[in-house]
Amino acid sequence: MIMQLYRSNLFSLPKFQKQVKVHVNNNIVIARLSARYRFSSLQPKSFRTEATYAFPFTTATTTTKITSHLRFITQNSKFFIINYNAFFRNSFKRQQQHIHIPSYPLIKRQQTAFQIAFKQAGREFLRFLKYLFISLLSTVLIGLLSWRGYHFYIEHFLHPTPTKLSRTARDCLRGAYVRTNLSPDSHMAEIYLRQALQIVLEKDKLEINDPIVIDILQLLCDNFVWRGSLHDAIMQYKQILELLLQQPQNEGREIEIAKKLGDLYIRVKEYNTAEKYLVWAIGLLQGNKVELFNENDESVEFTSTSIFTNSSLINKDFIAITDLLASIYAKQRKYDYALTFYLGLLKMIQEKQKIDDFTLKCWEAIINCHLGEIFYDIGKYDEALGWLQKGLSIAKSNSGNKDCDECAGVILNNLGLIHERKGNNELAISLYTNAIEFAEKAQDFIGIEDFARNLNRVQLQDNEIIKEQKK
Structure with a gap:
């Protein structure tokens, strides 16, 4: 193995080509060092020097100790080996392939309880960091895949978005759909819609009267209605109508x-x-x-x-x-x-159903309900009850349709109001309860709130009457 050596007592510290050989023979470590060098660049003649060092290979002789021993010997002889560990490791291992070296048990230095505990804690901490990193990485990957899969399902099965829009705009539209229909949040839905509108106008370069832009504006209007901002919705719908009239x-x-x-x-x-x-x-x-x-x-x-x-x-x-x-x-x-x-x-609906078998049963029930309300307002209570009962019969026979269930809830509530005014609280309570059931089927949340308020009012009246009777 060629190593670089320096001789410290030469005036110019010239470089030397150094050949180092290390082998073990009869449990004796033998290191042979030889070199050719010249005292100056002007001196053509070169000299050769050689030295052999030997020391015992015992149980206490380790790589570090052999290296330190060689360093001590060569320094005393004015030679300095640049990389003892490298030359020892490479040359000594080559000798091991041909010479049998007896193995001796390593002598371990005794450690204190604190050192043992500290090392154990370090290993446990590293293991914890490894598992934490794997868990976080897995969570992020699963979340990313789930998010993209969810968007894929919405795009292809629930709410397809225009393909000519950029990916960012389509993601915003899907986000608005989720926040409107699947996880309702009117504020977040409005943010998504406004971002989508800005992107399609500025990045996708669509005109304001483009059908896609009008669709987004209409979704914003629906969002305003949902939030109760009716005047904002009116202004937006008027803008949409003006755009439509231009085409x-x-x-x-x-x-x-x-x-x-x-x-x-x-x-x-x-x-x-x-x-x-x-x-x-x-x-x-x-x-x-x-x-x-x-x-x-x-x-x-x-x-x-x-x-x-x-x-x-x-x-x-x-x-x-x-x-x-x-x-x-x-x-x-x-x-x-x-x-x-x-x-x-009502006459048109009935005739249309006879001629074309056109199903408008829910609308027929709704019109009967409105007629009952009008007759009640003008004081014709018997006629009002007749129209309401007819509408209720039609709505119940078509239960399962959202419009029919909602209409049935409204009619039952109106009947409850009529019987409450007549003082028949027991029947009114039954009607209000049924009205709530149909409103729940139709997911008519406003109706549920109104009908429950009427039911609670009648129940409180009954409780007060019972208390007075007990006195």
Whole structure:
């Protein structure tokens, strides 16, 4: 093995080529060192020096001790080996392949109890860190795979997103869907929708009147309604309607938005404006492409009954819009107009079902419910009970449909109010209880709250009556 040596007593410290050999013979470690060197670069003649050192190989002779011994010998002879461990390890192992070296047990230095405990604690801590790292890495990987798998399921089975959008925009839309339908949180849903809207406008470069952008704006409107920000929803829906009117062949969506605006204006008690939007929507259904009205124009009551003679108009949009229009007249106590619309609509539904076997049973039950409410308001209680009972029978026979179950809950609640006013609290309690059951089936949470409030009121009245009787 070639090593570099230095001779300390030479004036220029020249480098030497050093040959070192180490082997064991009869339990004696023999190290032979030889070198050629010249005293200066100008002196062509070279000299050779050689030295052999031997010391016993005993049980106490270890690699470190042999290395230290060689270092001591060579330093006394003015030679310095650069890397004792390297030369000893390489040359000594080569000798072991040919020479049998007896093995001796290593003499371990005794350790204190503190050192043993410290080493044990260190090993345990390292093991803990290893398992902690593996656990954290596994958790992150499982979470990432679950998240991507969940998005994959939503994308392909629940709520597909437009493929021409960027991945970030599609992720935001899926997040909004989750926060709206699967894990409801209106605030987070709005954040996702606003991020998606910003991305599709700025990054994907879509126009404001693009159908995808309009869909996102409509989702924002629905979110406003969910949160109770009705005026914000109205402003957003009006913007959507203006965008739709700029494009041809959007009558279906125009009717839908007009219906939503009419419903919202009814909820904020701006009945005249609501009536204008609903009448305009009915005109579109009749095929009359008219310009959007001015909300500041005077209201004109829509009293034409000709719409009820055209059975081709009948569809769910027409029924919903006419029902809203009749409800406006009922809220304004214009009962003649309201009855005209409800009775005409009910006749159309019944005739349509006879001719085309078109299933509108739930709407038939709803119209019967509204007629019962109107007759009750004008003081015709027997007729009111007749309409309500008929509507309840239709709704119960179609139980399992969300609209029918919700209608049944409302009718049972109305019947409970009627019997409560008559003083028949026991029957009223039974009706309120059944109303809550149907509202739970339909997931009508507002109805559940209202019906439970009525039930608690009657039960408290009964408890007070019982206490007074005991006195």
